[in-house]
Each structure stands twice: as C-alpha cells, then as structure tokens.
Amino acid sequence: MADKAKIIFPDGKEYEVLCMTDSMGDKSIDVTNLRKDTGYITYDPGFVNTGSCTSKICYINGEKGILRYRGYDIEDLVEHCDFIEVAYLLIKGTLPNSAERINYQKLLNKHSLLHVNMRDLFRSFPHDGHPMGILSAMVASLSAFYPELEEKDPEENIDLTVTRLLSKMRTIAAFTYRQMNGLPYVEPESRFSYCANFLNMMFYSTVNDYRPSKTDVDALNKLLILHADHEQNCSTSAVRLVGSSEANLYASVAAGCCALWGSKHGGANQAVMDMLTKIHTEGLSVDKVIEKAKDKNDPFRLSGFGHRVYKTFDPRAKIAKRVCKSLLEENNESDPLLDIALEIEERATHDDYFIERNLYPNVDFYTGLSFHKMGIPVSMFTVLFAMGRLPGWIAHYLEWRHDPYQKIGRPRQVYTGPALRKVIPISER
Numbered sequence: 001m002a003d004k005a006k007i008i009f010p011d012g013k014e015y016e017v018l019c020m021t022d023s024m025g026d027k028s029i030d031v032t033n034l035r036k037d038t039g040y041i042t043y044d045p046g047f048v049n050t051g052s053c054t055s056k057i058c059y060i061n062g063e064k065g066i067l068r069y070r071g072y073d074i075e076d077l078v079e080h081c082d083f084i085e086v087a088y089l090l091i092k093g094t095l096p097n098s099a100e101r102i103n104y105q106k107l108l109n110k111h112s113l114l115h116v117n118m119r120d121l122f123r124s125f126p127h128d129g130h131p132m133g134i135l136s137a138m139v140a141s142l143s144a145f146y147p148e149l150e151e152k153d154p155e156e157n158i159d160l161t162v163t164r165l166l167s168k169m170r171t172i173a174a175f176t177y178r179q180m181n182g183l184p185y186v187e188p189e190s191r192f193s194y195c196a197n198f199l200n201m202m203f204y205s206t207v208n209d210y211r212p213s214k215t216d217v218d219a220l221n222k223l224l225i226l227h228a229d230h231e232q233n234c235s236t237s238a239v240r241l242v243g244s245s246e247a248n249l250y251a252s253v254a255a256g257c258c259a260l261w262g263s264k265h266g267g268a269n270q271a272v273m274d275m276l277t278k279i280h281t282e283g284l285s286v287d288k289v290i291e292k293a294k295d296k297n298d299p300f301r302l303s304g305f306g307h308r309v310y311k312t313f314d315p316r317a318k319i320a321k322r323v324c325k326s327l328l329e330e331n332n333e334s335d336p337l338l339d340i341a342l343e344i345e346e347r348a349t350h351d352d353y354f355i356e357r358n359l360y361p362n363v364d365f366y367t368g369l370s371f372h373k374m375g376i377p378v379s380m381f382t383v384l385f386a387m388g389r390l391p392g393w394i395a396h397y398l399e400w401r402h403d404p405y406q407k408i409g410r411p412r413q414v415y416t417g418p419a420l421r422k423v424i425p426i427s428e429r
Contacts, residue, residue, distance in 0.1 A: 004017065015038050017029050024061070051232075053403065055396070057090060057229060057231075057395050064312070069090055069228065070093060074225070082193070082221045083195060083221045083224040083225055084104060086228050090228060090394070107167075109188065112167045112171055114145075117145070118141065122134070128180075131380055133261075134176045134179065139165075139172065139254040140250060161250075166390060169386070171201065173380075174201030176383060183205065184205075186200065186202075187201070196212040199212040199217065213330075216327070219326065219327055222319065223384070226316040235257075236392060236393060238256050238259035239393045241255075243400050244400060244406075244409040245408055253397070256389070257386050266381075266389075268304065269365075269368035269381050269382075270381045271304075271364075272368050273369070276341060276369075280337055286343045289302070289344060293305075304361055305365065306362065314363050316362075320363055323366070338369055341366065348360075371384060
C-alpha cells in the first residue's frame with residue numbers, strides 16, 4: 001500500500017495525500033486533486049517546492065553536487081562524448097553507436113543551411129540589436145519557412161523538425177554574430193563537425209584564412225555539453241509551458257530563448273565577466289572584493305557564486321574550470337581575469353561566511369572566461385548557452401508530447417487585490 005500523509009485544516013477536517021518516491025529515492029507529495037477535493041491550493045513562490053511533471057531526462061542532487069543526463073554522470077559524458085552524442089542521448093534516450101553517430105552528423109550537415117530568404121530577415125535587424133532578440137525572432141520565424149509541423153499529422157514530421165532545429169540553431173547563432181559585425185555570412189561546410197562548423201561560420205573570412213583549432217573545438221564541445229540540460233529550470237519550464245498549449249516546437253524554443261535572456265538565467269556568465277573586468281581595471285584586491293561581498297550594505301554581489309539548486313560546488317563549474325585552463329595552457333598563456341577568479345574561489349571556498357550560506361562557484365563562474373579566450377564576445381555568451389541548452393529543450397518538449405497527463409500549464413494564485421468594488425460614473429470621480 002502506498003504511503004500517505006495527512007493534512008489537517010483549520011476547521012479540523014483531514015485530507016490524505018499520496019506520498020511518492022522517485023527512482024533516485026527523492027520524495028514528493030501528490031496534490032493533483034487538492035483544490036478539487038478541498039478548495040485549497042498550495043502557495044509556492046518561484047515553484048521552489050513544486051514538481052511540475054515527471055521526467056526521465058535529467059537528475060540533479062544539489063546537496064551532493066550530482067548532475068546526470070538520462071543516468072550518465074556529467075563528468076563521464078564530457079570525458080567520453082562530444083556534443084552531438086549528448087544531444088542524441090537527450091533527444092532519443094540512448095547514446096548512439098558508431099553508425100548512428102555518423103548518420104546523425106550527416107543529417108545535421110544536410111539541414112544546416114538556412115532558407116535564402118532568411119538572409120533578408122537577418123539584414124533587417126540593426127547591427128547593435130541584442131543577439132538574443134535576433135536569435136529568438138529567427139527561431140520563431142523557422143515555423144514560417146519550414147511549416148511541416150502545421151501539416152495534417154505533425155507526429156510524422158517531428159523528427160525532421162527536431163533535426164532541422166538542432167542543425168539550423170548553430171547557423172542562426174553564427175549569422176547573428178556576423179550581422180552584429182556587418183560581416184558577410186559564411187555557410188556551413190560538410191567537412192566540419194558540428195562545433196567546428198559553428199566556429200568557422202563565426203570567424204572565417206577571406207582575409208584571415210581561419211581554421212578551427214582542435215583545442216577550441218574540444219572546449220566548445222565540453223561547454224555545450226555542460227549546458228545541455230538542467231532539469232526544470234526557468235527556460236525549460238517556459239518551453240514546456242508554451243508547448244503545453246500545443247504551440248509548435250519552434251515557438252516553444254523561441255520562448256525558451258526569451259526566458260534564457262534574463263540576467264538571472266543565461267546572462268549570468270556575462271555578469272561574471274563584467275565583475276572580473278571591473279576588479280582588474282580598478283585594481284581591486286581580492287581582500288576588498290571578499291569584504292564587499294560580505295557587507296550587506298554594499299550593493300556589490302559576487303557573481304558566479306551560489307545556485308538555486310546546488311548547495312555545494314556545482315559539478316559543471318569544476319569541468320568548466322579545467323576547460324578554461326586547457327585553453328590557456330595550449331598557447332602557454334596567462335589571463336589576469338582567470339588569476340583573479342582562481343584567487344576569489346580559493347578565498348571564498350575557505351571562508352565560513354560563504355560556506356555557511358552554501359555559496360560555491362557555479363558553472364557561470366568559468367564558462368565566460370572560456371568563451372572569451374576563444375574569441376567569442378560577451379554579447380554572444382547567452383547565445384552559446386542557448387545552443388547548448390537546445391537538446392534539453394527539445395527533449396522536454398518531446399517528453400511533454402507523450403505525457404499521458406498532458407494538461408495545459410495553468411498555475412493558480414493567491415489573490416491579494418481589493419474585494420468587490422462598484423464603478424463610479426466618470427462624472428463623479
């Protein structure tokens with residue numbers, strides 16, 4: 001018999017709710033019928049205690065610093081897989097074998113070109129337009145240029161649509177950068193891998209003969225894997241919520257891009273770079289930085305520390321730190337911003353103030369430094385985040401499509417406005 005918990009209401013009435021234990025032993029309470037049976041709802045600002053769905057895609061244990069995609073530890077995936085393999089895993093549920101991996105790469109190359117008329121749409125954006133605004137608009141526009149999802153049986157076309165979006169997203173991202181800089185577009189090439197193609201589309205020109213380095217390609221693969229999914233975060237929840245209205249995949253992912261745009265979500269690594277640059281240019285000592293971070297009356301905040309879920313070191317941050325170091329070691333270079341970051345980490349992780357508040361480096365603390373070292377401008381950081389998170393968004397959208405519950409997302413609220421009021425005629429107001 002399933003375990004149950006009992007709620008006792010102010011009037012003395014009792015109500016039993018089902019207690020659930022998931023595959024990892026984490027516990028939850030099923031309140032599906034709470035309002036229907038009792039008239040009560042749960043009040044949970046930010047949904048910090050609310051499970052919105054069941055999912056097989058991603059597992060996080062914030063207290064132990066665990067992150068797994070479909071049962072695989074993030075460290076294991078970064079060590080042995082490239083981004084395409086991880087995207088395949090998230091979207092299709094299993095890691096590809098060699099033949100499947102080769103075929104998937106061919107499919108992604110086949111669908112990497114953008115409709116020629118999309119160039120006109122790109123050129124309509126101002127050069128100083130925010131890249132996330134361009135990205136989200138161009139993703140939404142794909143439903144107009146590739147409308148197969150609107151046809152009679154969208155289920156037959158979903159795999160094609162998924163492949164198109166995964167491939168074209170990197171082309172859109174690269175073209176966004178070229179548009180910002182007034183540069184001619186560079187088409188994807190079949191000889192390059194997924195990540196090498198992106199870097200080539202970003203940086204190649206007829207006067208620099210750019211070729212993506214193996215170090216940069218390996219680093220980008222790892223960084224995209226780190227961002228590929230993170231359970232029911234803000235942008236993923238947005239994708240699921242919009243998808244629950246039966247909006248198509250393009251529209252749902254465009255909503256995810258918009259949610260990711262915010263400084264509290266995808267823009268966090270940009271905040272870290274701004275902070276480190278400010279510390280360096282103003283010559284602030286790390287002692288002073290730590291002092292300011294601990295002063296509750298100082299508006300300064302230590303960007304890249306602390307996480308909504310992780311109460312210990314973010315496992316992605318450890319990997320991102322290694323990636324950043326490898327990029328520098330490849331050319332025997334040093335970076336004053338990385339030196340500052342390492343010193344801040346060393347001080348903060350041994351300071352009781354930060355330890356007691358579970359403030360440890362998160363993934364954003366080092367990813368921005370890595371992107372910067374690869375020549376990617378700060379304004380494009382969130383676009384790279386979106387590229388990485390895309391497989392997760394797609395996987396969650398597809399999971400919702402096959403969810404037997406499949407109700408449109410519609411949270412309740414606790415109303416705090418005025419009670420009934422009467423309209424006074426305008427002549428008497």
